[in-house]
Amino acid sequence: MSLFSKFIAKVRGTNDFSAADWHELEEELLLSDLGPTLTKTVLEQARKIKSENANEALSHILTSTLSSKDRSMLLGETTTVIMVVGVNGTGKTTSVAKLAANIKKSGKSVVMAAGDTFRAAAVEQLQTWGSQIGVEVVAGKTNGDPASVAFDATKRAKELNSDFLIIDTAGRLHNKNDLMAELEKVKRVVEKVFPINETLLVIDATTGQNGLQQAKIFTEAVQTTGIILTKLDGSARGGVALAIENEVDIPIKWIGTGESVNDFAPFEPTNYIQGLLS
Amino acid sequence: MFESLSSRFTSAFSSLRSRGKLSNADIENTCAEIRQALLESDVALSVVENFVAQIREQSLAVLPTLQSGSNQGQAIFNIVNAALIEILGGSARRIRFAKNPPTVIMLAGLQGAGKTTLAGKLAKFYADQGNTPLLVASDLQRPNAVTQLQIVGESIGVPVFAPEPGNGVGDPVKVAKSGIDFAKSKLYNMVIVDTAGRLGIDDDLMKQAISIRDAVNPDEILFVVDAMIGQDAVRTSQAFLDGVGFDGVVLTKLDGDARGGAALSIASITKRPIMFASTGEKIGDFDIFYPDRMASRILGMGDVATLAEQAKKAFDGESSAKLEAKFASGEDFTLEDFLEQLQAMSKMGSMSKILGMLPGAGAMKKQIENFDESEIVRTKAIVQSMTPTERRDPKVLNGSRRARIALGSGRKVSDVNNLVDRFSAAQKMMKQVRNGAMPAGMGAMGLPTMPKGPAKAVVHKKKSKSGNPAKRAIEDGQ
Numbered sequence: 001m002s003l004f005s006k007f008i009a010k011v012r013g014t015n016d017f018s019a020a021d022w023h024e025l026e027e028e029l030l031l032s033d034l035g036p037t038l039t040k041t042v043l044e045q046a047r048k049i050k051s052e053n054a055n056e057a058l059s060h061i062l063t064s065t066l067s068s069k070d071r072s073m074l075l076g077e078t079t080t081v082i083m084v085v086g087v088n089g090t091g092k093t094t095s096v097a098k099l100a101a102n103i104k105k106s107g108k109s110v111v112m113a114a115g116d117t118f119r120a121a122a123v124e125q126l127q128t129w130g131s132q133i134g135v136e137v138v139a140g141k142t143n144g145d146p147a148s149v150a151f152d153a154t155k156r157a158k159e160l161n162s163d164f165l166i167i168d169t170a171g172r173l174h175n176k177n178d179l180m181a182e183l184e185k186v187k188r189v190v191e192k193v194f195p196i197n198e199t200l201l202v203i204d205a206t207t208g209q210n211g212l213q214q215a216k217i218f219t220e221a222v223q224t225t226g227i228i229l230t231k232l233d234g235s236a237r238g239g240v241a242l243a244i245e246n247e248v249d250i251p252i253k254w255i256g257t258g259e260s261v262n263d264f265a266p267f268e269p270t271n272y273i274q275g276l277l278s
Numbered sequence: 279m280f281e282s283l284s285s286r287f288t289s290a291f292s293s294l295r296s297r298g299k300l301s302n303a304d305i306e307n308t309c310a311e312i313r314q315a316l317l318e319s320d321v322a323l324s325v326v327e328n329f330v331a332q333i334r335e336q337s338l339a340v341l342p343t344l345q346s347g348s349n350q351g352q353a354i355f356n357i358v359n360a361a362l363i364e365i366l367g368g369s370a371r372r373i374r375f376a377k378n379p380p381t382v383i384m385l386a387g388l389q390g391a392g393k394t395t396l397a398g399k400l401a402k403f404y405a406d407q408g409n410t411p412l413l414v415a416s417d418l419q420r421p422n423a424v425t426q427l428q429i430v431g432e433s434i435g436v437p438v439f440a441p442e443p444g445n446g447v448g449d450p451v452k453v454a455k456s457g458i459d460f461a462k463s464k465l466y467n468m469v470i471v472d473t474a475g476r477l478g479i480d481d482d483l484m485k486q487a488i489s490i491r492d493a494v495n496p497d498e499i500l501f502v503v504d505a506m507i508g509q510d511a512v513r514t515s516q517a518f519l520d521g522v523g524f525d526g527v528v529l530t531k532l533d534g535d536a537r538g539g540a541a542l543s544i545a546s547i548t549k550r551p552i553m554f555a556s557t558g559e560k561i562g563d564f565d566i567f568y569p570d571r572m573a574s575r576i577l578g579m580g581d582v583a584t585l586a587e588q589a590k591k592a593f594d595g596e597s598s599a600k601l602e603a604k605f606a607s608g609e610d611f612t613l614e615d616f617l618e619q620l621q622a623m624s625k626m627g628s629m630s631k632i633l634g635m636l637p638g639a640g641a642m643k644k645q646i647e648n649f650d651e652s653e654i655v656r657t658k659a660i661v662q663s664m665t666p667t668e669r670r671d672p673k674v675l676n677g678s679r680r681a682r683i684a685l686g687s688g689r690k691v692s693d694v695n696n697l698v699d700r701f702s703a704a705q706k707m708m709k710q711v712r713n714g715a716m717p718a719g720m721g722a723m724g725l726p727t728m729p730k731g732p733a734k735a736v737v738h739k740k741k742s743k744s745g746n747p748a749k750r751a752i753e754d755g756q
């Protein structure tokens with residue numbers, strides 16, 4: 001019997017959950033990167049539940065640890081502006097392209113801004129995606145000012161009356177103050193034209209507890225509104241994103257499950273959580 | 279609240295160190311603290327349990343043999359420190375050069391680990407030592423990975439072998455193979471093969487990595503891994519070890535604030551040495567990995583050795599010799615010296631990075647995070663607005679001079695006052711140091727006790743499954 005079904009049976013009262021089972025549950029949660037604090041919270045609540053409807057009971061504990069914020073996309077009045085941020089190599093550029101393709105498929109117009117002017121060939125990387133998915137990319141010079149690229153892209157989106165603008169940004173470690181200040185500047189400059197409706201933080205599912213620091217500091221700097229959890233096609237479970245929901249109250253909105261443009265989907269909390277314990 | 283391994287260890291040990299006699303309950307408490315700290319720092323669960331068990335056993339064995347009155351807390355501290363160093367690799371190993379050049383280094387790792395950047399850093403590191411590396415672009419998967427390597431190569435003056443455009447076009451095995459032939463014909467003595475990122479559980483791509491390996495017959499396969507990785511470090515490093523295999527590990531993004539965890543897990547599980555540390559986005563942000571320094575860093579003692587080395591690099595020989603002579607002769611440290619140091623310090627990198635390496639950095643974490651880098655620029659501007667006489671003798675700084683300096687540097691008079699006050703305080707402290715009073719926290723670390731050997735990790739036997747909920751459901755249904 002899988003741990004999940006054992007747990008359901010326990011909740012139903014049809015089976016006992018042995019000390020070893022509790023240990024296994026703790027281990028599973030820790031191995032999924034929920035971290036020691038959230039693991040303890042979940043275990044405490046799990047020990048208490050007894051209910052006829054086990055599925056509901058389980059969703060109850062888990063949803064009570066999650067953010068209660070809406071997971072749907074926050075829309076703007078005219079052009080919806082989405083800025084994608086995160087530490088190096090998490091999958092920002094890929095996610096920008098995936099999100100753009102997703103939006104385009106739904107029949108809306110979209111422009112992408114190549115705001116990573118720092119990493120070698122990052123602009124070309126987004127341009128390659130752009131021509132693959134048929135979405136216009138606004139780019140400036142490598143080593144140029146990312147804020148000015150973002151500003152040009154915002155003007156372009158306005159001119160085209162585009163439904164969406166998605167801004168890619170350079171990867172930055174959250175403990176580098178100068179780079180965080182640069183990101184704040186990008187935001188300020190864009191917001192002279194349009195408010196930024198969504199600031200999505202890309203978290204790599206392999207990330208451990210450092211993801212919490214990333215979420216806190218990026219949120220302080222640029223008011224993160226959602227998370228894209230990438231690389232869930234690997235063996236990592238991405239549990240730190242749940243810890244982020246719990247502690248920083250930012251909802252996971254999208255998941256990335258591969259390197260091609262269609263490996264992308266809205267986040268489904270119930271499925272995800274059952275997957276953790278299966 | 280997330281606390282770094284270093285600051286937790288610091289608090290766990292400061293309570294141990296301050297008391298003379300330890301009970302078994304003290305040891306249990308310390309073990310519980312260490313367990314929690316290691317988990318929060320992403321050390322893999324299996325490694326944590328083994329490590330803690332080893333520490334408990336050794337501590338219990340050592341305590342009765344110690345005379346009462348000797349510092350038992352210090353003894354446990356030494357046990358932990360030695361066990362950490364042991365797991366982290368004992369001693370650093372360098373690249374093994376091939377008897378018949380070229381020496382071939384192949385990089386492997388997950389997507390986004392930092393392989394391409396690292397390829398450039400390695401090439402520069404060895405080129406600076408007189409080698410003639412060739413970079414081979416075998417990541418034909420990620421859009422524009424080839425272009426990225428070409429740009430990196432150009433910026434460091436290292437040639438890049440890139441016959442295929444990438445973006446899904448071309449055979450990475452063929453490129454790697456012909457890269458070696460090319461290097462041989464052109465007498466390059468080193469080849470660094472960049473490969474696409476791949477998942478540990480992606481069998482097809484792992485087979486491709488094996489084919490590249492077999493085609494180039496590398497002298498070293500380096501597993502490149504992000505220092506921020508969590509519990510998956512176990513599954514992934516094991517999958518790469520069982521798949522393509524590797525001889526050494528490179529930790530990247532160590533300039534972040536995730537410290538220690540992954541290093542401990544991977545070294546302990548794979549028994550492969552961590553050889554290099556990648557510590558920033560610039561080509562020079564790279565160093566060989568020092569297990570003892572990493573252990574100190576984990577234990578909150580700071581990475582003084584690295585700091586000293588970076589300082590040596592940044593301060594040119596002449597000016598530091600001058601400063602040393604001055605110091606020894608009892609001459610005063612002036613604002614002119616200070617300016618020189620500020621300039622050298624900006625060469626060393628960000629102030630928060632420098633401060634992070636100091637002893638006790640764990641406890642100062644908040645202040646370090648909040649350190650305002652532009653403060654240095656402002657300070658420099660103030661000192662630069664002073665005349666040489668003023669720099670040598672701040673006592674001449676009367677009100678009107680201070681007002682002029684404030685105007686010249688675009689700061690307020692109170693900023694100038696502040697700087698002068700702080701400088702005088704620092705000057706006084708330097709005098710004290712010279713007179714033999716060591717600053718707190720720099721005492722000798724005491725005698726090392728030898729642990730029995732590295733903690734053996736029990737590798738989690740469960741089959742790795744995909745984190746993708748849909749895929750997991752299918753796998754579970756089978």
Ligand SMILES: Nc1nc2c(ncn2[C@@H]2O[C@H](COP(=O)(O)OP(=O)(O)O)[C@@H](O)[C@H]2O)c(=O)[nH]1
Binds near residue numbers: 094231234257
């Ligand atoms: N397996 C997998 N790889 C991904 C995913 N998202 C991005 N990647 C890969 O991760 C690497 C880094 O992605 P990139 O978008 O360049 O990251 P950035 O530096 O944050 O912009 C690339 O090799 C991508 O193909 C995902 O969901 N799954």
Ligand SMILES: [Mg+2]
Binds near residue numbers: 092093094116122171
């Ligand atoms: Mg990018």
